[in-house]
Amino acid sequence: MDPRIPVKSTKVPNQPRYIPQDPSEVQNIASTIKVVRTSDQTKYLASKIPKVVVKEIDGTVGNTLLADVILPVAAVPISLILNHPNIISLVDIVRNSNFEGSVSETGPYGDITVWEDMDAGSLSYLLPSASTYPAFHDEATWHALASQNYNRPALPEGLCWHVLRSISRALLWLHHGIKETIGIPGDFQKHDEDWHAILIMDVSPGQIWFKRPVGEETYGECKLGGFQWAKVTGAAAGNLAIEQRVENAPLAKQYFFPPEVYKNTHSHSRSSEIWQLGATIYAMMTGIPPPRLYEYSWQISRMNDGGYSQDLREIIGNMIKMHPADRPTAIALVNRADDQWKKWRATSKEGAQVVDILDRVIEMKALGISQGGLTL
Secondary structure, eight states: OOTTSOOOOOSBOSOOSEEESSTTSOOOTTOEEEEEETTTOOEEEEEEOOOOEEEOTTSOEEEEEHHHHHHHHHHHHHHHHTOOTTBOOEEEEEOGGGBSSOOOSSSTTSOEEEEOOOTTEEGGGGSOOGGGSOOTTOHHHHHHHHSOOTTSOOOOHHHHHHHHHHHHHHHHHHHHSEEEOTTSTTOEEEOOTTOOOEEOSOOSGGGEEEOOOSSSOSSOOEEEOOOTTOEEOSSTTOSOOEEOOOTTOOHHHHTTOOHHHHTTSSOEEHHHHHHHHHHHHHHHHHSSOOOTTSOHHHHHHGGGGGTOOHHHHHHHHHHTOSSGGGSOOHHHHHHHHHHHHHHHHHHOHHHHHOOOTTHHHHHHHHTTOOOSSOOO
8 A cells, every 4th residue: 555645534424423412411421311313303311331441361451442342242132131111221322432533531422322211301300419418427417317307308109109119120120030011910920041130230319210101190101221330140040149339439329329338248239229229219208318327217217207108118118228138129029019009099198199100001901902012
C-alpha cells in the first residue's frame, strides 16, 4: 500500500441512534436514563455498559473489552433470560465506542443497553431524594427521622402491595427460574431445570419502574430493571448463590445495603435481595430506609406510624430481619404476599377500591371469554 495515500477510517460516523431525552440528566454506571431513538423519536430507557477488560492467558490485563467478547454471542440469550412480565425487556445494545470522534465516559455517547420505556417513571421519583438522607453516622438527624411521626411521608398501601407482588415475582424468576404462566394466574412453573441463579445486586427505588395504566387498573405495570451489576452465580439448580458486595457504590444505593453487606459479615445472596426489596417498601411506608443506628424492633415500629395493615407490616418486617437465614425465600414471599393481598382487598376499604391489572383476565376467564392469554 502506498503510504502517501490516506487510509479511510473504518469506524462508524458519529451519528448515535439514541440521544438523552434530558441532556442535563447525569448518566453513570449505576443509573438508568431516558433516551429517544433518533430514527422515530420512540422513547426508551438506557443503561451504561461497564468498561471491563478481559485478562490475557498469562493473567495480565489486556485491552479487549469484555463486552466485545460477550455481547455478539450473548445478546439474544440475555434477552430471553430477561423475558418476564415484571422485568424490563432488553430492546437494543449500542456500542458507541465504535463511532468516530471523542466518546464521553459517562455521557450520551457512552456504550449503552437499551430497554423498554417505563413511561410512568421510577419509584425513586415518588420518594424523598436519597440526597436528603443524612450520613450514616449523623445520630441527631437520624434520631429525628426515626422518631414516632404520624405525619411522615407514606405512599398508599395499594401501591406497596403492587410493588411487593410485582418485584417478588421478578426475584422468583431471577433466583429460581420460576414464573407464572401467562393467562393462568397462580400457576407457577419452573422453566429450566439447569437454571443458574441471577443476582441483580441492587433492588432499590431507582431500579423499580412503572408504566401508565392502560385500562381501569389503579396502577400500571411494575417492573425491575438496571442489570449493570447483575451476576449469574452458583452451579446449575444449586442452592448456593453468593457474590461479593459492590464496592464504591453510590451513596443512594448504600442506603439499601442489607446488614450482612454493609457490615461485611456475609456475601451478597438471594436473601440480601429479599432484604433490599423489603427495605424499599419500608421506605415507601416511612419515607426513609431502615435506619442502621437503631435496633430491629425500633425499625419495624416505624411502620406503625402510617396506619398500614398488620399483614403488610409483618411481611416487610420478616423481609428486613437482620440475619439472612431468617428472611423468606422468593418462593415463600410470592405465596404469602398473594394470600395476604387477597385478604387485604376483601377486608379493607382501600383494598376494595383497588383495580388490579389481572382483574380483567380473571373476569374474562370466569365468563368463558378467551383472549389468548394476557399480554404484559
